[in-house]
Amino acid sequence: MIKLEHVTKTFQTRNGNVHAVRDVSLEIQDGEIFGIIGFSGAGKSTLVRCINLLEKPEQGAVYFDDKDLLKLSEKELRLKRQEMGMIFQHFNLMRSRTVFENIAFPLRHMKMKEDEIQRRVNSLLELIELKDRKDSYPSQLSGGQKQRVAIARALATRPKVLLCDEATSALDPHTTQQILQLIRRINKELNLTVILITHEMAVVKDICDRVAVMENGKVVEEGNIVEVFSHPSMPVTKNFINTTNNLGKINELLENEHPLVQIDSNQTLVKLSYQSGNTKEALISTISREYNVDCSIIFGNVEIVHDVPFGTLICVLTGKKENMQKALQLCEDNQVQVEVMK
Numbered sequence: 001m002i003k004l005e006h007v008t009k010t011f012q013t014r015n016g017n018v019h020a021v022r023d024v025s026l027e028i029q030d031g032e033i034f035g036i037i038g039f040s041g042a043g044k045s046t047l048v049r050c051i052n053l054l055e056k057p058e059q060g061a062v063y064f065d066d067k068d069l070l071k072l073s074e075k076e077l078r079l080k081r082q083e084m085g086m087i088f089q090h091f092n093l094m095r096s097r098t099v100f101e102n103i104a105f106p107l108r109h110m111k112m113k114e115d116e117i118q119r120r121v122n123s124l125l126e127l128i129e130l131k132d133r134k135d136s137y138p139s140q141l142s143g144g145q146k147q148r149v150a151i152a153r154a155l156a157t158r159p160k161v162l163l164c165d166e167a168t169s170a171l172d173p174h175t176t177q178q179i180l181q182l183i184r185r186i187n188k189e190l191n192l193t194v195i196l197i198t199h200e201m202a203v204v205k206d207i208c209d210r211v212a213v214m215e216n217g218k219v220v221e222e223g224n225i226v227e228v229f230s231h232p233s234m235p236v237t238k239n240f241i242n243t244t245n246n247l248g249k250i251n252e253l254l255e256n257e258h259p260l261v262q263i264d265s266n267q268t269l270v271k272l273s274y275q276s277g278n279t280k281e282a283l284i285s286t287i288s289r290e291y292n293v294d295c296s297i298i299f300g301n302v303e304i305v306h307d308v309p310f311g312t313l314i315c316v317l318t319g320k321k322e323n324m325q326k327a328l329q330l331c332e333d334n335q336v337q338v339e340v341m342k
């Protein structure tokens with residue numbers, strides 16, 4: 001549905017050129033929720049704005065339903081843009097207009113007939129469950145309600161794609177969940193393709209089908225969310241995954257040589273990662289019984305990604321070196337990833 005080919009965007013500033021997006025190629029399928037994650041300044045917003053040409057890339061091509069947007073006339077582009085809705089971190093609602101009029105705004109702009117506007121806005125109000133607030137002004141709404149209104153406004157022209165630029169970053173965790181559920185629901189019910197940019201791995205983990213990780217303007221890793229979670233290859237991806245659990249904390253303890261992670265010469269500190277269902281053996285008791293290797297768990301975490309539980313254990317193993325190697329081999333033979341941390 002959306003294809004980016006070698007998209008590059010550079011900003012000329014007084015302090016020199018800023019290479020916000022560098023040679024990015026991506027393909028987003030019809031009906032999927034595609035996450036773009038990266039730390040602040042990675043180029044996510046610029047990339048997403050290149051999709052609807054709010055920013056014009058100086059190189060590359062942007063295809064939407066096989067049409068190269070950069071080759072369209074102004075008028076054709078305006079029509080194509082109606083097929084792409086967008087929501088923002090700070091909602092961007094018009095303060096002087098009611099909820100109803102905010103949602104109706106793009107329809108009035110299209111010169112739609114009044115009775116059709118009434119029908120469409122009322123059905124959107126029902127979808128976002130804010131029918132009773134249609135005459136309220138944005139200042140009278142909570143952050144979550146404002147974002148729901150922004151979603152309804154973005155959906156008013158019946159777009160095929162919803163671009164979400166940090167749509168939950170200004171919301172508390174509970175409201176974030178509600179907005180993500182709404183996005184998931186409209187994705188399913190309306191078969192709406194969603195491109196969601198965020199700096200929070202928890203958001204990606206909860207609703208995205210696939211994810212691209214950005215760093216310094218480039219996509220450094222991309223894939224199905226379960227695969228990326230189970231086999232992250234780039235340090236930045238591992239960092240993001242660690243933010244959803246306490247593993248980052250363990251690295252801190254290691255750096256600071258905390259007593260909790262101090263080990264003797266006959267010990268080793270390992271990280272064991274497994275996907276539930278992959279392992280049938282009672283591995284910890286097996287390695288203790290068969291190889292005389294004791295296992296002391298200092299940290300454990302189970303993450304659920306798309307209904308698949310991912311477990312991580314940080315353990316201190318105690319035993320003879322050759323036995324330890326056999327024990328770790330047994331783990332790997334049983335699809336448990338082993339990372340020796342110390």
Ligand SMILES: Nc1ncnc2c1ncn2[C@@H]1O[C@H](COP(=O)(O)OP(=O)(O)OP(=O)(O)O)[C@@H](O)[C@H]1O
Nearest residue numbers: 011013018020038039040041042043044045046047
């Ligand atoms: N209009 C602009 N003019 C100059 N530089 C810009 C402009 N827009 C973005 N940049 C720069 O491009 C780089 C990427 O910014 P961008 O906003 O795309 O990143 P981001 O990953 O979305 O970060 P954030 O989440 O903080 O917005 C940054 O260095 C930013 O300062």
